[in-house]
Amino acid sequence: MSPSVLKICTHSGTFHADESLAVYMLKLLKRFSNATVVRSRKNEDWEAADIVVDVSGKYDGKKFFDHHQREFTGTFNSNYKTKLSSAGLVFKHFGKEIIAELLDIDEQKKPKDVEMLYDRVYKDFIEAVDANDNGIDKYSNQDELVGRFHDRNFSLAGVVSNLNPSWNSDPTDADFDRMFIKASTIMGEAFVEYLTYMGKSFLPAKKFVEAAFNSRKEIDESGKIVLLDRYVPWKEHIYAIEKENNVVGQILYILFPDTNGNWRITAVPVTSSSFDSRKKLPKEWRGLRDEALSKKSGIPNCVFIHAAGFTGGVESKEGAIKLAKMSL
Structure with a gap:
């Protein structure tokens, strides 16, 4: 028909x-x-x-x-x-x-x-x-849940x-x-x-994450830092790639360029929906910005470290790599 x-x-x-x-x-x-x-x-x-x-x-x-x-x-x-x-x-x-x-x-x-x-x-x-x-x-037990809105x-x-x-x-x-x-x-x-x-x-983002995962030991021999040369949705792909390669829980930090030209370091969450991280950025850096953070870390041109320790920014790729290595 x-x-x-x-x-x-x-x-x-x-x-x-x-x-x-x-x-x-x-x-x-x-x-x-x-x-x-x-x-x-x-x-x-x-x-x-x-x-x-x-x-x-x-x-x-x-x-x-x-x-x-x-x-x-x-x-x-x-x-x-x-x-x-x-x-x-x-x-x-x-x-x-x-x-x-x-x-x-x-x-x-x-x-x-x-x-x-x-x-x-x-x-x-x-x-x-x-x-x-x-x-x-x-939810299995609605009676125990009280919504805020x-x-x-x-x-x-x-x-x-x-x-x-x-x-x-x-x-x-x-x-x-x-x-x-x-x-x-x-x-x-x-x-x-x-x-x-x-x-x-x-789906196409996975190939970028896989390439960065495969070359991660060029950044640090521990294999715990992954550097992306551009931002792509990476979070769920990291967990899948770790599982496929039998290294579940190994990756601790993801580095990628930010939209404003700076570089971002992000601690990998415990799960894709978790606010907790596998290894947070150092406590003594948390909440600091700019010159105060650069002085404390010894790395020039730092931008910030979030007070919760799950992410931070720095002006250069080299600076992001240094922050990640020190955080290990």
Whole structure:
């Protein structure tokens, strides 16, 4: 069939983040790019459609992608426990194809890249959509958690929910359909921006980090200092590269040029989300700046060392190397 006559069907009425995203993801594919979207709860519309998401009470991985059946318990794979929503179902079956097309990656030539992005994008983006739609709390014991502020309306799911027409405006199906398009665009554009970042920024950065890792002993024979000749997203790559080379926990400091022309020294965190470092910069330097820091360290043209000891700056590459070696 020509792409112009393909039909994607989802339910009418109140819409949610999951089907808003599911529909947008399908339309990212060339074969569905010109498809019409039908919002209906009528069986005849489901049967007439080429693919049906978030409605029908059926899931076959081919045409029907609903998750509301009592017996449905599907997850992305055995590594995940979160029940899939329509967004997760669509990504599970079409995610690799979406990644390959959107990022122009040949899956046959670069299967590891596609596989990494497939898992990472699910974990960092889609799984939260699945959990939200299925009423799954992020924390196992909500009673023990007291939030400092309300962030429901700050989330994508909250934004989408608020786009539904007001109950007291006597909304028509056309009103819901019009706002669904807006909701789908918001969810879809956020997804595309994240996937594009991962594929065109995060993933290519690994080769720069690997090259710096492999030449690290040219900087210091201990192998604990890595110097990047330009800034790239390095944090998560360092942990992966250490693991691949059986030197987990060895790298202590990363050096790289700052945007203002100075050089930065950063202590590697204990984990990618931790504020604690494997080895902080020396206590006697912390909180000092400029001449006071240069005098204390004996290294000229220092700029600062953060009071928490996790990062600092100096005007030259040579100075950054000296700071790192002394910090060892």
